[in-house]
Structures are given as C-alpha cells and as structure tokens.
Amino acid sequence: MIKENYKSGFVTIIGRPNVGKSTLLNKVIGQKIAIMSDKPQTTRNKIQAVYTREDAQVVFIDTPGIHKPKHKLGDFMTKIAQQTLNEVDLILFVINADEGYGRGDQFIIDRLENVQSPIFLVVNKIDLVHPDKLLPLIDDYRKKLNVAEVIPISALQGNNVSTLMDQILSYMEEGPQYYPEDQVTDHPERFITAELIREKALHLTREEVPHSIAVVIEQMKEREGGRAVFVQAAIIVERDSQKGIVIGKGGKMLKEIGQRARKDIETLLGTKVFLELFVKVQTDWRNKQKQLREFGFSQDEY
Numbered sequence: 236m237i238k239e240n241y242k243s244g245f246v247t248i249i250g251r252p253n254v255g256k257s258t259l260l261n262k263v264i265g266q267k268i269a270i271m272s273d274k275p276q277t278t279r280n281k282i283q284a285v286y287t288r289e290d291a292q293v294v295f296i297d298t299p300g301i302h303k304p305k306h307k308l309g310d311f312m313t314k315i316a317q318q319t320l321n322e323v324d325l326i327l328f329v330i331n332a333d334e335g336y337g338r339g340d341q342f343i344i345d346r347l348e349n350v351q352s353p354i355f356l357v358v359n360k361i362d363l364v365h366p367d368k369l370l371p372l373i374d375d376y377r378k379k380l381n382v383a384e385v386i387p388i389s390a391l392q393g394n395n396v397s398t399l400m401d402q403i404l405s406y407m408e409e410g411p412q413y414y415p416e417d418q419v420t421d422h423p424e425r426f427i428t429a430e431l432i433r434e435k436a437l438h439l440t441r442e443e444v445p446h447s448i449a450v451v452i453e454q455m456k457e458r459e460g461g462r463a464v465f466v467q468a469a470i471i472v473e474r475d476s477q478k479g480i481v482i483g484k485g486g487k488m489l490k491e492i493g494q495r496a497r498k499d500i501e502t503l504l505g506t507k508v509f510l511e512l513f514v515k516v517q518t519d520w521r522n523k524q525k526q527l528r529e530f531g532f533s534q535d536e537y
C-alpha cells in the first residue's frame with residue numbers, strides 16, 4: 236500500500252543471547268510474538284515483527300546465522316546474515332549494561348565491521364546498573380565499533396523505549412506500508428524458501444540472469460494432514476530473454492531449478508515438498524519493489 240508521506244523500513248536486532256532482544260521486540264509491538272515462543276531455537280529462521288502506526292511502519296527481521304552456525308544449512312545462513320546486515324535500513328546492536336563487553340560481542344562486532352547500514356548501540360537493562368557505570372561501558376564499545384546512535388533503555392520496564400522508536404523512525408525513509416496493520420508476524424520459512432529457489436536459479440543459469448531476479452512465494456500450504464507442504468513460487472525476471480534462460484529448452488532449466496530447490500526446502504522444513512515454479516516478466520520490478528524483493532515479501536496468508 237502506498238501512502239503519502241509514509242515512512243517505512245527494515246530493522247534487524249542483534250546481540251548475544253539473553254541481552255533482551257525478545258523483550259524489546261515484545262515491548263515495541265505490544266503483544267507476545269507467537270513465533271518466538273513456538274520455536275525457541277530459531278536461529279535458521281527469519282523472525283519478523285511489524286510495528287505499524289498511522290504514518291510509519293518498521294519491519295523487524297531476524298538475522299539468521301549471525302551466531303555461530305549449528306546445523307548443516309549454516310554456511311548458507313552465514314551468507315544470508317551478511318547480506319541481511321547490508322540490506323536493512325538500520326541495525327540495533329543490543330548489549331547488556333549489567334554484563335558489559337564480552338567475547339560474544341566481539342563475534343558480532345567482527346561481523347559488523349564492513350557493514351554499510353547504520354548501527355544503533357542499544358544499552359539494555361539500565362535498571363540493573365548505577366548510571367555512573369554507563370559511560371565507561373559505552374566508551375568501551377565505541378572504541379571497537381562505529382555507531383550512529385547510543386540509546387540506553389530498559390526493555391523490561393519500558394524506559395526510553397519510545398525514544399528508541401522515535402530515533403528508529405528518524406532513520407527511515409519514505410516508503411510503502413508493507414504489511415496490513417493487523418499482521419505482526421510473517422512465516423520465516425517463506426523467506427528462506429524464496430532464497431533457496433533464487434540461489435538455484437542463479438547458480439544453474441551460471442548467473443546469465445542478473446542478481447536482481449526475485450522469487451515470490453505465492454502459496455505455501457500444508458498438504459496430506461501436515462505431512463507435506465505445497466509451495467507455489469514465481470521467479471520474477473525483468474526481460475523476456477531472461478525468462479527464456481530460466482525456463483530453458485523444453486522447460487529443462489526450470490525443472491532442474493525446481494528439483495534442486497525442492498531438496499533443500501525439504502531439508503529446511505523437514506517434510507515432503509511439492510514445488511510449483513513459474514516465471515514472470517515484470518519490467519519495473521527492480522525500482523518499485525526493491526525491498527520487497529530483497530526480503531522475499533508476499534502478502535499471501537500461509
């Protein structure tokens with residue numbers, strides 16, 4: 236939905252375990268985000284929460300793979316993490332005021348080193364420390380990382396969280412309302428499924444089609460009483476010539492993309508997958524829907 240003077244953007248929250256990332260998100264969104272309690276170890280997933288108000292929308296996305304890889308999709312996730320960090324409008328690096336700098340933080344700082352997106356240092360749990368402790372702590376981090384803003388908060392008590400939101404919004408540019416007001420979460424599997432298909436398409440066409448090709452998941456539905464998932468996805472290209480390449484002679488290329496992507500999606504979801512792919516030409520896709528593409532966005536219900 237395009238509204239005048241509407242601001243929107245994508246934000247990712249990173250930080251060591253237990254620093255209060257979920258508490259902060261819940262405070263901001265104002266309700267429990269189901270997906271978090273559903274799946275405690277969601278590192279491979281893309282958790283989204285959406286903050287919507289009259290004049291703005293902020294989409295919070297998880298950065299899977301920012302923490303040390305634990306499973307076989309690990310390398311893929313690490314790649315995605317780096318990509319995500321560069322594509323978001325803002326990164327919130329949350330730290331624990333009560334613990335201070337540690338090795339887990341250094342792991343994250345290393346990953347943030349060459350990232351272009353602005354970074355906020357969010358100093359959480361200030362309710363637990365004496366204010367005198369804050370400045371030296373912040374200095375410690377500032378020596379190691381270039382940050383755009385430093386914002387001390389207590390996610391639990393809500394102190395300064397509205398200031399943080401105001402600051403976040405001041406970094407957002409004009410943009411569309413991506414999600415309807417009532418939608419606070421999206422299914423993370425959709426994003427990764429789209430990325431897996433896109434990766435296969437790029438790889439198998441030997442990158443004859445540009446990286447700007449997009450994959451939109453049109454449908455993702457359970458079948459056979461939950462024992463299988465049906466996925467219908469569109470590969471979006473910008474020119475007819477690219478469509479020809481992706482489909483291949485007698486549909487051979489598209490079939491191969493589908494077969495390879497299906498295997499990976501089955502590993503990801505842990506169920507049998509029926510995958511239906513088709514190719515669409517959309518010339519203005521790149522300009523108008525840049526971010527929608529990057530985040531595998533689609534409004535369909537799953």
Ligand SMILES: Nc1nc2c(ncn2[C@@H]2O[C@H](COP(=O)(O)OP(=O)(O)OP(=O)(O)O)[C@@H](O)[C@H]2O)c(=O)[nH]1
Binds near residue numbers: 250258361363390392
């Ligand atoms: N005192 C205090 N406790 C907090 C604050 N924010 C979070 N906590 C507590 O810290 C613990 C961890 O919070 P979470 O929000 O689960 O932390 P997380 O960063 O999402 O943790 P992971 O999911 O493991 O990455 C919980 O017990 C919270 O209640 C705060 O501002 N002050």
